[in-house]
Amino acid sequence: MDQPLVNRVASSGLITLKLEEFFPPQPLVHFDLKDFLFMELILKEKDFREALKDHDWDQYAGKILLVYCSTDAIIPLWAYMLVAAYATPVVHDIFQGEADDFYRAYFLRQLDQLDTEPYRDQRLVIKGCSDHPVPAAAYLEITRRLQPVVKSIMYGEPCSTVPVYKQPR
Numbered sequence: 001m002d003q004p005l006v007n008r009v010a011s012s013g014l015i016t017l018k019l020e021e022f023f024p025p026q027p028l029v030h031f032d033l034k035d036f037l038f039m040e041l042i043l044k045e046k047d048f049r050e051a052l053k054d055h056d057w058d059q060y061a062g063k064i065l066l067v068y069c070s071t072d073a074i075i076p077l078w079a080y081m082l083v084a085a086y087a088t089p090v091v092h093d094i095f096q097g098e099a100d101d102f103y104r105a106y107f108l109r110q111l112d113q114l115d116t117e118p119y120r121d122q123r124l125v126i127k128g129c130s131d132h133p134v135p136a137a138a139y140l141e142i143t144r145r146l147q148p149v150v151k152s153i154m155y156g157e158p159c160s161t162v163p164v165y166k167q168p169r
Contacts, residue, residue, distance in 0.1 A: 013123060014123050014124070014125050014154075014158050015122050015123065015124050015125070016124075016125045016127055016158060017119075017124055017125070017126050017127065017142065018127045019126065019127065019130065019134045019139070019142065020134055022107055022110040022111065022134075022138070023134070024093075024106055026062060026063055026093070027064070028063070028064045028066055028099055028102065029059075029060055029063045029066065030068075030098075031060075031065050031066065031067045031068075031083065031087070032068060032069065033067065033069040033073070033075055033079065034069055034070050034071045034073065036048055036052065037069075037071070037073055040071050040073070041071055041072075041073045043073065043075060043076065043079060048079065049082065052082060052083065052086050053086075055086070057087060057089075057090050060087060060090055060091045061091070062090075062092050064092055064093045064094070064095065064102070065087050065091045065093070065094045066095055066097065066098060066099060067080060067083050067084075067087075067094060067095070067096050067097075068096065080096055099133075100135065103134075103135050104135045104137045104138075107134065107135055107137065107138035107141070108138070108141055111138060111141045111142055111145060112141075114145060116145060116146055116148075116149045117149070119149055120149045120150070121150070121151055122150050122151060123150070123151050123152045123154075124146060124153050124154065125155070125156065125158050125161055126139065126142060126143075126153060126155050126164075127156075127157065128155055128156045128157065139155070143164060143165065147165050150165070150167070151167045152164075152165060153165040
């Protein structure tokens with residue numbers, strides 16, 4: 001006798017959590033301070049202020065601005081503040097550091113706001129593959145946040161998972 005096909009994954013009660021859904025929708029743009037330094041190494045205050053004043057800040061409208069210096073120049077802290085003063089009115093967000101640093105901080109901030117109650121006593125699969133660069137810190141943080149409330153946490157895809165945590169009986 002032919003038995004009907006049963007989708008065991010769909011009927012398993014597993015909840016798949018996709019960390020890539022926490023990814024920021026706004027594009028990241030880079031602002032390298034070296035381009036505003038004399039010989040890409042020395043910050044001359046008067047020239048720096050003039051260059052920032054003349055800069056086209058509207059090109060960053062609605063984007064996430066990453067501010068950093070890619071050379072070994074000594075950048076006074078007020079220089080970052082000055083960039084923020086010009087950029088803040090037009091950007092969606094501003095961050096001191098490069099993309100990896102931003103994603104780590106962004107994901108931790110998003111996960112800190114996660115309501116864990118919908119996951120209480122549930123069996124979770126934290127999706128592994130992503131089209132976006134989800135930092136390792138996000139996987140660590142989601143496990144730390146959800147472990148106290150869930151029955152189990154697995155990593156991967158519902159059809160092929162790696163067990164991570166199972167609530168003691």
